[in-house]
Amino acid sequence: GAGVSQSPRYKVAKRGQDVALRCDPISGHVSLFWYQQALGQGPEFLTYFQNEAQLDKSGLPSDRFFAERPEGSVSTLKIQRTQQEDSAVYLCASSSGWGLSYEQYFGPGTRLTVT
């Protein structure tokens, strides 16, 4: 079946612009995660949804970052007034259950470049 998909795959934004990154999880997966991966680094946790509920947003770096999953399926990560330090690959992952015992399936990521 289809895996996790993300769009766009590449995004170039001028500093100060708003961007929206989309994640389509595997159908039926209840948990959804967003990560930020800077160049040469490992992914860093941003936020976690269980169905439509955002249970943990402790990793969001500033109030310019906002994520939603209104119907418990597709999720959008929005970054307002982008800054150069926001340049990174944004990864989405989904899993079929709650908790870390369920495997997370990762999408290919969206590479954001802020100029």
Place this chain on the structure above:
Amino acid sequence: AQSVTQPDIHITVSEGASLELRCNYSYGATPYLFWYVQSPGQGLQLLLKYFSGDTLVQGIKGFEAEFKRSQSSFNLRKPSVHWSDAAEYFCAVGTGNQFYFGTGTSLTVIP
């Protein structure tokens, strides 16, 4: 605070040679431990995981890892590397709903 250390930024091995990638973690309790592989243009793929029980775990693609509590380590091994194993490898610790990833080890395989 939880942390994951992968001391080797880059490793080069010959095809057919054995491989060991190191991972050390800092965490108060017995963590959930994972190894992921990331190939260019591909998403992260789970190789194996450890939650409890037998400290030697088998994964996909012929990989295995051993949890050593006394050393706070979870090293990844493969007895014979294939050219297709060239990729970035990440160790991760899981707690609550969060993963903490290491900075990764880049593996190059030479013929």
